[in-house]
Amino acid sequence: MSSPSSSSTPSPYPAPHPTNSLLLAYQVRTRTILLAGGGPVAASRLYHLLCARPKKLVLFAPDNEDIDDEFRWRVEGESEDAKKGREGIEIEWRKQEFDPTQNKEDLALLDGDEIDMVLTAIPNPTLSTKICRLCRARRIPVNVADVPPECDFYFGSVLRRGSLGVMVSTQGKGPRVAARIRRKLERAIPENAGEAIENVGQLRKGLREIEKGTGKEAIERRMGWMIRVSDKWSLAQLGEMDERMRNEVLAGWEKDEARGYWDVNRGKYGGLGWLASFASRLGVGTCPVVKDPDGSAAKCPFVMGSTGFVLGAATAGAVAAFWMRRQ
Ligand SMILES: C[C@@]1(CC(=O)O)c2cc3[nH]c(cc4nc(cc5[nH]c(cc(n2)[C@H]1CCC(=O)O)[C@@](C)(CC(=O)O)[C@@H]5CCC(=O)O)C(CC(=O)O)=C4CCC(=O)O)c(CCC(=O)O)c3CC(=O)O
Numbered sequence: 224m225s226s227p228s229s230s231s232t233p234s235p236y237p238a239p240h241p242t243n244s245l246l247l248a249y250q251v252r253t254r255t256i257l258l259a260g261g262g263p264v265a266a267s268r269l270y271h272l273l274c275a276r277p278k279k280l281v282l283f284a285p286d287n288e289d290i291d292d293e294f295r296w297r298v299e300g301e302s303e304d305a306k307k308g309r310e311g312i313e314i315e316w317r318k319q320e321f322d323p324t325q326n327k328e329d330l331a332l333l334d335g336d337e338i339d340m341v342l343t344a345i346p347n348p349t350l351s352t353k354i355c356r357l358c359r360a361r362r363i364p365v366n367v368a369d370v371p372p373e374c375d376f377y378f379g380s381v382l383r384r385g386s387l388g389v390m391v392s393t394q395g396k397g398p399r400v401a402a403r404i405r406r407k408l409e410r411a412i413p414e415n416a417g418e419a420i421e422n423v424g425q426l427r428k429g430l431r432e433i434e435k436g437t438g439k440e441a442i443e444r445r446m447g448w449m450i451r452v453s454d455k456w457s458l459a460q461l462g463e464m465d466e467r468m469r470n471e472v473l474a475g476w477e478k479d480e481a482r483g484y485w486d487v488n489r490g491k492y493g494g495l496g497w498l499a500s501f502a503s504r505l506g507v508g509t510c511p512v513v514k515d516p517d518g519s520a521a522k523c524p525f526v527m528g529s530t531g532f533v534l535g536a537a538t539a540g541a542v543a544a545f546w547m548r549r550q
């Protein structure tokens with residue numbers, strides 16, 4: 224039985240960090256989202272909404288010269304890219320201001336059960352506040368661009384690479400700094416991280432086709448094997464995993480073998496790949512200290528430390544030998 228811990232005992236678990244928001248990846252596939260505004264901020268919201276692929280978007284913005292170019296391109300652009308960006312999403316552009324305080328039809332939209340989320344990016348704080356109140360009274364989550372108390376959720380600074388998404392949130396304290404941190408992360412994340420994730424997704428899909436079980440035992444075996452395989456591949460190697468490699472990795476499932484990159488690329492470098500496969504089994508080439516598939520021996524603190532020591536000793540020895548010969 225556990226006993227209440229005294230204040231002097233260190234807590235065994237991390238204390239909840241009071242960030243006051245739940246960071247989630249919200250699925251909107253079946254949702255309808257209303258966006259009011261047609262300026263640059265609305266265009267940026269629209270981009271993120273299109274990435275999320277909701278069922279339907281209801282856009283409100285008068286069709287005049289204030290419409291942001293990107294906004295118009297995303298909604299009406301005729302190029303293949305513009306069309307592809309909105310493929311499968313029903314978009315209804317109501318070319319008028321959204322004003323549920325004056326327009327009964329607009330209010331009826333909020334009263335109905337169609338709208339799941341409301342975003343406003345309009346230069347009218349008084350109207351925004353009223354829209355916010357109407358939404359909250361109807362339990363519709365709302366975001367008023369740049370008015371933190373009127374946001375049930377904040378937009379963050381987001382970086383996307385294929386299926387990989389990273390959001391930086393500062394709880395409204397420093398959005399420009401959030402963007403700077405996002406750019407720093409963009410540089411730190413390997414170029415092909417997106418492909419690596421797509422390929423892992425394909426591998427997991429393939430595995431579930433071989434082992435379809437939904438029982439506890441099947442799930443545990445599937446997860447255990449997947450963890451062992453994932454840990455054998457660096458991000459760069461995962462980014463290279465094609466159908467052939469995937470099939471060879473999956474062929475290891477029956478034998479309970481977790482095959483790494485070199486195990487399925489033995490023919491590489493004129494057949495010398497087998498040497499790398501053998502070496503990787505002995506742990507050569509990976510960092511023995513930081514057990515990280517992306518930590519190569521070249522960056523390993525142990526290997527670097529001992530190499531430094533050997534080089535230092537060799538230099539000292541050479542200097543001493545030279546000095547003694549001169550005596
Ligand atoms: C609370 C929040 C509500 C929301 O909009 O959801 C909000 C609020 C406010 N923003 C303000 C200003 C600026 N916002 C940006 C940029 C971004 N703002 C974003 C989000 C958020 N902004 C939410 C919090 C997110 C978080 O903290 O993590 C980003 C991350 C995402 C996005 O908008 O998509 C996007 C960067 C995206 C990227 O590039 O990656 C810039 C920089 C620029 O334009 O270069 C400036 C000018 C510089 C400055 O003021 O710092 C002001 C002051 C207005 C005034 O002074 O009147 C307020 C209101 C206040 O703080 O009270």
Ligand SMILES: NC(=O)C1=CN([C@@H]2O[C@H](COP(=O)(O)OP(=O)(O)OC[C@H]3O[C@@H](n4cnc5c(N)ncnc54)[C@H](O)[C@@H]3O)[C@@H](O)[C@H]2O)C=CC1
Nearest residue numbers: 259260261262263264265283284289320321344345346368
């Ligand atoms: N995050 C940021 O860096 C910035 C945020 N903002 C905030 O975002 C809001 C929008 O800024 P911008 O995108 O620069 O817009 P903007 O001010 O350039 O244009 C507003 C657009 O919304 C339309 N509009 C006005 N009232 C509307 C309504 N009731 N319904 C539908 N559409 C309506 C206008 O016709 C126009 O197309 C502003 O309220 C401002 O406070 C503004 C500048 C920077």
